[in-house]
Amino acid sequence: MGVKITKMQGCGNDFVIMDYEEYKLGLENDKWENMSQAAKVLCDRNFGAGADGFIIPYANTENTDIGWFFYNSDGTTAQMCGNGIRCFAKYVYDKKLVDKKEFTVNTLAGVITPKILDDGLVRVNMSKPVLEPEKIPFVPSNNIGYKISVKDRIFEGNAISMGNPHFVIYTEQDDDTMALAKEYGPMIEKSAEFPEKTNVEFAKIKAEDKIELSVWERGCGITLACGTGACATTVAAIINGLVEHSVNVKLPGGTVHIDWPGNKYDTAHDVYMTGPAKYVYTAELL
Numbered sequence: 001m002g003v004k005i006t007k008m009q010g011c012g013n014d015f016v017i018m019d020y021e022e023y024k025l026g027l028e029n030d031k032w033e034n035m036s037q038a039a040k041v042l043c044d045r046n047f048g049a050g051a052d053g054f055i056i057p058y059a060n061t062e063n064t065d066i067g068w069f070f071y072n073s074d075g076t077t078a079q080m081c082g083n084g085i086r087c088f089a090k091y092v093y094d095k096k097l098v099d100k101k102e103f104t105v106n107t108l109a110g111v112i113t114p115k116i117l118d119d120g121l122v123r124v125n126m127s128k129p130v131l132e133p134e135k136i137p138f139v140p141s142n143n144i145g146y147k148i149s150v151k152d153r154i155f156e157g158n159a160i161s162m163g164n165p166h167f168v169i170y171t172e173q174d175d176d177t178m179a180l181a182k183e184y185g186p187m188i189e190k191s192a193e194f195p196e197k198t199n200v201e202f203a204k205i206k207a208e209d210k211i212e213l214s215v216w217e218r219g220c221g222i223t224l225a226c227g228t229g230a231c232a233t234t235v236a237a238i239i240n241g242l243v244e245h246s247v248n249v250k251l252p253g254g255t256v257h258i259d260w261p262g263n264k265y266d267t268a269h270d271v272y273m274t275g276p277a278k279y280v281y282t283a284e285l286l
Contacts, residue, residue: 005042006091007049007280010083012224012253014280016042016051017091020059039071042285049285052223053084057092065098067106072219080109080163082227082256086122086277089114109163123274126228129235129260130161131267138165139193144239144264150187158236162271164218165198166232167191170205170242177202177214178222178252185216201229203237208244211237213251224253231271234258239267 004019039054041047056069068088070078085105092098093116102115113125130136133143136159140146143159148167157169167188171177185200200216213233215226230249237243238260246259256275262268 003042003285004282005049005285006282007051008087008091008277009253009280010086010225010227010275010277011251011256013053013081013083013226014051015053015055015081015084015087016049017055017057017088020057020092020095020097035069036071036075036077039073040075043071043073049283052217052220053078053081055084055088055091057088057097059097061106063104064106064111065100065103066092070107072217074219076219077108078164078219080107080112080126080228082124082126082162082229082231082273083225083275083277084227085112085114085124086227086273086275089116089122089124090277107163112163117274120276121274122277123272124227126162126231126271126273128268128270129232129262130163133159136161136165137195139195144236146193148188148191148193150184150191153184155184155188158240159193159198160232160236162228162231162235164228165194165196166201166229167194167198168201168203168229168233168236170203170237170240173204175202175204177204177212181214181216182222185222189216189218199226199229199232201226201233203233205237205242206250209247211243211247211249213249215251225251225256227256227273227275230256230258231260231273235260235262235267235271238262239264 054071138159215229259272
């Protein structure tokens with residue numbers, strides 16, 4: 001018996017979503033003992049469906065409309081995934097697992113609220129950014145403007161959590177951000193400053209309302225997009241006075257729009273992300 005899956009992508013960041021009925025049946029028969037291993041198998045781009053992450057919806061939540069389990073392609077769990085939550089929201093709405101366009105989702109990062117818009121895009125309340133170093137977690141106390149040394153370079157960056165840790169680095173206009181992400185991202189991800197590892201963003205400020213971004217994702221590597229990375233990068237840019245409060249973030253796979261009304265003196269505001277969620281295919285993996 002194969003596994004029924006749906007593959008979706010948000011700005012090229014792709015995910016395998018397990019069929020809800022398949023998951024329930026597997027629970028009843030003790031089939032899904034090791035979801036971490038299942039994630040590695042399903043996300044493998046040579047022997048599986050191929051994806052950056054693995055998503056499983058579940059309905060037995062007490063205080064939210066629905067919940068999810070999220071795994072990176074290496075089998076590790078992640079507290080949050082911005083592009084993944086948009087795909088998940090469209091999937092559960094289309095599958096009628098929820099009966100309203102705006103609903104709450106239980107995640108390891110807390111309660112997240114997506115909304116299906118009339119134009120097909122998905123707007124997500126990503127909750128408030130976390131700046132307290134111990135909650136990111138980030139060992140040094142100065143999380144804004146921290147200088148980290150890796151290999152032959154010293155990068156000045158900003159440590160922020162959007163339910164998962166990020167280290168945001170602003171680059172020069174002539175820098176190749178993707179090359180930087182590939183070379184230095186793996187080392188920064190595992191730096192001692194981040195006890196739970198980190199996502200790493202290399203960003204260029206193109207205008208007061210535009211950022212270009214390349215990301216090395218924790219537990220995944222280079223991806224075409226990172227929703228939480230776009231949120232963290234925008235928050236850091238606003239705190240540093242580099243952009244306005246409504247920004248388009250261009251990633252290799254597409255663009256997401258980020259809104260945050262906060263500033264360095266008043267950070268207690270929710271971040272909103274708007275972007276696409278597209279189906280790729282449905283299948284039964286044998």
